[in-house]
Amino acid sequence: MAVYTQVSAEALSRFLTRFDVGALVSAKGIAEGVENSNYLVDTSEARFILTLYEKRVAADDLPFFMALLDHLASKDLAVPPAVPDRDGRTIHELEGRPACLIRFLPGVSVTQPTxxxxxxxxxxxxxxxxxxxxxxxxxxxxxxxxxxxxxxxxxxxxxxxxxxxxxxxxxxxxxxxxxxxxxxxxxxxxxxxxxxxxxxxxxxxxxxxxxxxxxxxxxxxxxxxxxxxxxxxxxxxxxxxxxxxxxxxxxxxxxxxxxxxxxxxxxxxxxxxxxxxxxxxxxxxxxxxxxxxxxxxxxxxxxxxxxxxxxxxxxxxxx
CATH class of the missing domain: 3.90.1200.10 (Aminoglycoside phosphotransferase (APH), C-terminal lobe)
Incomplete structure (x- = not known):
């Protein structure tokens, strides 16, 4: 995860109106990782990850990734599928980048695994x-x-x-x-x-x-x-x-x-x-x-x- 593309609070608030997820409370860029732009997003109802896909992730590949996550989630694996909007769409555009709102999962990543x-x-x-x-x-x-x-x-x-x-x-x-x-x-x-x-x-x-x-x-x-x-x-x-x-x-x-x-x-x-x-x-x-x-x-x-x-x-x- 990382932040290459900046998203304003106003643009993010407008984006969230497409979903039944409540109103924007806060958003924070996540610096870890190197591939895409990611934000930790809190709304009045839940927490999400907003991902904007940068150049290494081709927009044409996103349907494959979303289908894979949906398939694994249907098998009860702990993976974070994208949240559909009111029209059932999971892949959007924000600030000129393909974007998805991703379900937040609890837990932490360990740096020195046992x-x-x-x-x-x-x-x-x-x-x-x-x-x-x-x-x-x-x-x-x-x-x-x-x-x-x-x-x-x-x-x-x-x-x-x-x-x-x-x-x-x-x-x-x-x-x-x-x-x-x-x-x-x-x-x-x-x-x-x-x-x-x-x-x-x-x-x-x-x-x-x-x-x-x-x-x-x-x-x-x-x-x-x-x-x-x-x-x-x-x-x-x-x-x-x-x-x-x-x-x-x-x-x-x-x-x-x-x-x-x-x-x-x-x-x-x-x-x-x-x-x-x-x-x-x-x-x-x-x-x-x-x-x-x-x-x-x-x-x-x-x-x-x-x-x-x-x-x-x-x-x-x-x-």
Missing amino acids: PAQAFAAADAMGAMHRAVADFEGLRPNSMGLDSWRPLFERCGRALDEIAPGLHADLGEALDRVCERWDDAAFDRCVIHADLFPDNVLMLGDTVTGLIDFYFAATDIRIYDLAIMHSAWSFDPQGRNFRPAVGDALIAGYSQHYPLSAAEKAAFATLASGACVRFALSRAWDWLNTPADALVTRKDPLAYMRRLHHYDPELATRTA
Whole structure:
């Protein structure tokens, strides 16, 4: 979450008149995250999240995301579907951006998850994967393997402005992952593709919400767990691996899908791919975030450090 597009109180009040949600009481921009503009909105009746979709989220993809959330909610999963207006529409326009009013879920995102919290979150991911078995929507992964080299080339030598040697290290890592990646070897389904700790809401050791499905796509099922493993099993700087958390993630997910021998053998490659993907997108955002955006930039080097855990043979110039 973040704020790139400013919304005035007057514009938001007019927007809310389309819904049966009461009158605007307060609104506050949310700085966490990097993808869309988000506001915490309180009305006289309830609390909501207002999301304005920025350039990385294509307006044509929004019906897929909304249908996915509705499907998961119908299966009693803790996800935040969009609130329909009086005409039944969930996708609107506000300040020149596609916009949705999202149901607020209770809970907090943990920054240093315990093994018990990791187990619960991965269990929830496994339940999500089971729930999409009869979901008919399909969406190519806009940040999948085929996107990484073009993004690397767009970043170009500017990567070395972030850290000397980053262009060479990330290019080598990209080559190694592409050589080992095998799309056809594993089950595919709709995956979350971004289930970081800040996209899981918890009360104690209980998951109260899975949020921010705006990278959801059809891809390798176990790759979703590899993304989660790379995000949860390290400290925020990516310096210290926490094996108890990593083991708990795999154990929680295995409640629904025990890893096969082939998945175990490929897991380090899939996790390396996750590291490359997030190092690249963070680097791009680091180089291109507007100076006046209310957003917390995320360090791409934290994913280079994680990458060296999964592939120790890589050069360590940027670790």
